[in-house]
Amino acid sequence: MPRLPTDRPDVVVIGMGPGGEAAAGRLADAGLDVVAVEAELVGGECPYWACIPTKAMVRSAELVAEGHRIPGMAGTAMVEPDWRPVARRVRALTADWDDTAAVERFTALGGRLLRGRGRLTGPGEVAVEGSDGDGHLLQPTTAVVLATGTSPVIPDIPGLAGTPYWTNREAVRAGAAPDSLLVIGGGPVGLEIAQSFARFGTIVTVVEHGGGLLGREEPESSELLLRALTEQGVGVYLNTSVVGVEHGADGFTVRCDRGERLRAERLLVAVGRRPDLEALGLGSVGVPTTGRSVPVDERLRVVPASGDRPGIWALGDLTGHGLFTHVAVYEADLVCRSILGSGGPPADYRAIPRVTFTDPEIASVGRTEAQARAAGVRVAVGGTDLAASGRGAVHGPGTVGLVKLVADADRGVLVGATIAGPQAGEAIGALTVAVQAEVPLRALETTVWAFPTFHRTIGTALAEVLRQLP
Ligand SMILES: Cc1cc2nc3c(=O)[nH]c(=O)nc-3n(C[C@H](O)[C@H](O)[C@H](O)COP(=O)(O)OP(=O)(O)OC[C@H]3O[C@@H](n4cnc5c(N)ncnc54)[C@H](O)[C@@H]3O)c2cc1C
Numbered sequence: 001m002p003r004l005p006t007d008r009p010d011v012v013v014i015g016m017g018p019g020g021e022a023a024a025g026r027l028a029d030a031g032l033d034v035v036a037v038e039a040e041l042v043g044g045e046c047p048y049w050a051c052i053p054t055k056a057m058v059r060s061a062e063l064v065a066e067g068h069r070i071p072g073m074a075g076t077a078m079v080e081p082d083w084r085p086v087a088r089r090v091r092a093l094t095a096d097w098d099d100t101a102a103v104e105r106f107t108a109l110g111g112r113l114l115r116g117r118g119r120l121t122g123p124g125e126v127a128v129e130g131s132d133g134d135g136h137l138l139q140p141t142t143a144v145v146l147a148t149g150t151s152p153v154i155p156d157i158p159g160l161a162g163t164p165y166w167t168n169r170e171a172v173r174a175g176a177a178p179d180s181l182l183v184i185g186g187g188p189v190g191l192e193i194a195q196s197f198a199r200f201g202t203i204v205t206v207v208e209h210g211g212g213l214l215g216r217e218e219p220e221s222s223e224l225l226l227r228a229l230t231e232q233g234v235g236v237y238l239n240t241s242v243v244g245v246e247h248g249a250d251g252f253t254v255r256c257d258r259g260e261r262l263r264a265e266r267l268l269v270a271v272g273r274r275p276d277l278e279a280l281g282l283g284s285v286g287v288p289t290t291g292r293s294v295p296v297d298e299r300l301r302v303v304p305a306s307g308d309r310p311g312i313w314a315l316g317d318l319t320g321h322g323l324f325t326h327v328a329v330y331e332a333d334l335v336c337r338s339i340l341g342s343g344g345p346p347a348d349y350r351a352i353p354r355v356t357f358t359d360p361e362i363a364s365v366g367r368t369e370a371q372a373r374a375a376g377v378r379v380a381v382g383g384t385d386l387a388a389s390g391r392g393a394v395h396g397p398g399t400v401g402l403v404k405l406v407a408d409a410d411r412g413v414l415v416g417a418t419i420a421g422p423q424a425g426e427a428i429g430a431l432t433v434a435v436q437a438e439v440p441l442r443a444l445e446t447t448v449w450a451f452p453t454f455h456r457t458i459g460t461a462l463a464e465v466l467r468q469l470p
């Protein structure tokens, strides 16, 4: 076998999504010689195919919905939704799927970028199949950082393979809203995209094999969202599995286990994401490759450094601590502190916020009631209906929402919270601080919440929690 050109930087970062980019940039800025390996675009899934373009779609869809709410509130309005400006905006926000600016940001810090696909081939060794067709061997002296994220799961449904189904990548590149769309999976990916297209006139049907939408959230959120989507004309089949897919000139036909045959122009597969640990070569360093995530310690170490061997760290979607950009960036900070030896607290996932940008937005932090009970917490719960609040009354159409607080009655602190409703993702910030900093419920009780805001309803839900305490 020909000898590959060998490079011995201090650090190799494989994968330049939001997590890898943050870690590689910071380590380069600290003066280390960093080689970053990226197979596609520097920036990863989030800016080009995920968070940013889907939120642009959501924002446009929200404007359409608000336009329809004008009658009875502010006169008349004629709303004629047109997807073309949405597609233009997505193209602008993704810089037409061009990563030049991100590359320049990194190289300006002294980092070196190697375009290609990286793979661990042993402790302290990364082989790269370069985009230019050349092979490279990297032997970092200090650290390997794994940050390769996840890819969509494609279920093994007879007939699906080989059809032109969409994942989030094709959905965000749509030049027009399809006449009809069938979505497999009622999680955040499926629902944000489903509602966006529905508001542009697409007939949308969601097929979810679980008993509720957004199954990881509180059942109250799931029910609220189901009601809202159904009222907005989105068809939802729960407890339903797709057992067969056909594609022909008139689009997709999907057979479900309960007998339904559903037709649609487009089919979006949104049943979750997982990493490819085998392709990453983790087996070569003795790490099991069959799981859904890379096992790490509280400093995100996969394999600690020993002797002259560099350590291996992992971060972001790969670690399975929550598939969110803010988790990837948080973990990048932990990894950098660990590599640079700058100390600080270990990983703490008690107060990771989650926001699904549907209308109503579903925002939450910490544990759900069921998770808290399962963890043996003596739970006190308080809730309130957003529509019954002063802000709900003035806001009018579009006010659907709730607050639910989950407290540890023995410790007198919140361990989880949900806000659903308009701008819920903004309001969850206050509760994220409360859960993270373990603000005593008695201190929260004395907090003055501005009138008339949606977040003032936190006080109402809190009063219900406090009534249950000694
Ligand atoms: C449709 C959608 C919407 C989302 N919306 C939100 C949101 O609103 N808010 C939020 O917080 N999160 C959102 N997410 C989740 C968010 O996109 C991810 O959590 C985030 O991108 C994870 O960052 P990461 O750095 O771990 O990995 P990624 O962003 O997946 O980046 C990994 C990078 O590694 C590269 N790579 C993979 N394998 C190799 C290899 N072998 N060699 C070299 N390079 C490799 C990939 O090309 C990629 O660039 C959304 C996800 C989806 C799918």
Ligand SMILES: NC(=O)c1ccc[n+]([C@@H]2O[C@H](COP(=O)([O-])OP(=O)(O)OC[C@H]3O[C@@H](n4cnc5c(N)ncnc54)[C@H](O)[C@@H]3O)[C@@H](O)[C@H]2O)c1
Residues within 6 Å of the ligand: 155, 184, 185, 186, 187, 188, 189, 190, 192, 207, 208, 209, 210, 213, 214, 215, 240, 241, 242, 270, 271, 272, 273, 322, 323, 324, 354, 355, 356, 357
């Ligand atoms: N706003 C945000 O922050 C945001 C938005 C989108 C995605 N994300 C992240 O991306 C991750 C992936 O999202 P996702 O929605 O793809 O996955 P998910 O795992 O969150 O949801 C997938 C849904 O599909 C269902 N499902 C699985 N297999 C199925 C099948 N064969 N038939 C029908 N239903 C099936 C599951 O029960 C689940 O409800 C999420 O975990 C989330 O962290 C975040």
